Each structure stands twice: as structure tokens, then as C-alpha cells.
Amino acid sequence: MSDQTNDVMLAADALVTAFREQNFPAYFGAFADTATFILHSHPETIASLASYRILWEAWRRAGFEILDCVSSDRHVQCANETAVFTHRVSTTARLQGETIDTVERETIVFARIDGRWLAIHEHLSPLACDNPATTDANPDPRPDWMSASRPACG
Numbered sequence: 711m712s713d714q715t716n717d718v719m720l721a722a723d724a725l726v727t728a729f730r731e732q733n734f735p736a737y738f739g740a741f742a743d744t745a746t747f748i749l750h751s752h753p754e755t756i757a758s759l760a761s762y763r764i765l766w767e768a769w770r771r772a773g774f775e776i777l778d779c780v781s782s783d784r785h786v787q788c789a790n791e792t793a794v795f796t797h798r799v800s801t802t803a804r805l806q807g808e809t810i811d812t813v814e815r816e817t818i819v820f821a822r823i824d825g826r827w828l829a830i831h832e833h834l835s836p837l838a839c840d841n842p843a844t845t846d847a848n849p850d851p852r853p854d855w856m857s858a859s860r861p862a863c864g
Contacts, residue, residue, distance in 0.1 A: 715786045718793040718820050721827035722781070725818070726799070730779035738763060742821065742828040749834050750814075777809070778802040791822040798837065813837045 711719070721740065728736035738759065747756035756762045783798040795818045803810050819831040 712788070714788045714793070718786045718788065718795060718827050719784070721820055721829075722784070722786075722795045722797070722818060725829060726779055726781045730776060732776055734766075740829055741832075742823055742830045745828075745830050745832065747832045747834075750836050773804075773806040775804050776801065777804055793820045793827070794818075795820060799834075 725737065725740040727733075728740060741759045741762075743759050745759045745762070747762050749756070752765075756765060778801070780800045781797045782800070783796075785796050787794045787796075797816055798813065799816045800813050801811070803812075814837055815835045817831075817833045817835075818829050820827045821830045823830075
């Protein structure tokens with residue numbers, strides 16, 4: 711593993727660990743201010759870190775919390791001062807007393823900014839499985855990315 715690949719993997723590890731531990735200063739500190747976010751069930755692109763923080767706080771006020779997060783099937787592709795990190799992410803969360811498990815694919819684009827590898831884009835997608843998602847006519851109170859209408863895949 712090259713030094714650059716290792717450095718990006720360490721940056722990704724720090725981001726996932728901060729997310730799992732709900733260490734919000736470290737989690738949000740892993741992103742550039744100009745980072746963008748695409749979450750598969752959120753209706754639009756989140757155009758900045760500030761906008762993502764506002765959305766995240768709304769989820770927390772609704773009783774959302776992370777219980778665990780495991781990264782697997784990890785890969786880093788480097789290109790000069792940019793790198794693409796992909797992985798499978800298994801998350802256990804709780805919302806209003808209900809435990810929710812999701813398995814998703816995530817791509818995080820990192821850039822070396824002022825000597826640090828910071829995430830500049832995150833794209834979270836549902837993991838393809840044999841049971842396609844169905845549409846639920848009832849609104850789901852969970853954060854957008856934890857849609858109950860999607861079956862869990864393993």
C-alpha cells in the first residue's frame with residue numbers, strides 16, 4: 711500500500727470512527743467546508759457542509775443516534791491530490807427507541823487540502839439486493855437515509 715493510499719485510508723478510518731462514536735467535531739472536521747453530499751433518499755444534493763450540519767441537527771432533535779458503524783470491502787483509488795474511497799457501510803442506529811440496521815455502499819472523495827486529506831464529496835447508495843425497495847405511502851419519521859421501505863441486505 712502506498713503512503714498516499716495509507717493516508718487516505720487513515721482519513722477514512724477517522725471519519726467512520728467519529729461517525730460511529732458521535733464525535734461531531736471530529737466527524738464534521740473530516741469534511742471540507744465546500745463538501746457536497748448525495749444521500750439516496752434525500753430529495754436533493756446537500757450543497758455544503760453547513761447545510762449538512764443543519765440537517766444532521768434536525769435528525770438528532772428527532773431522537774436519532776448512531777449505535778454502531780462498520781466499514782468493510784474498502785478500496786482507495788488515488789489520483790494526484792485527490793482520492794476516491796469506496797466501502798460497504800453497515801450502520802445500527804436508534805430513532806425514538808427503535809433500532810434500525812442498514813447496509814449501504816458509500817463513495818467518499820478526498821482531496822489533500824493544506825496537508826490534510828479532507829472529504830469533499832460523499833455519495834451514499836442503497837446496497838443492491840434481491841428484494842427491491844418498495845414505496846411506502848406513509849411518511850417515515852427516520853432520517854432520510856434510513857428509509858424503512860428498503861429491505862435490509864447482507
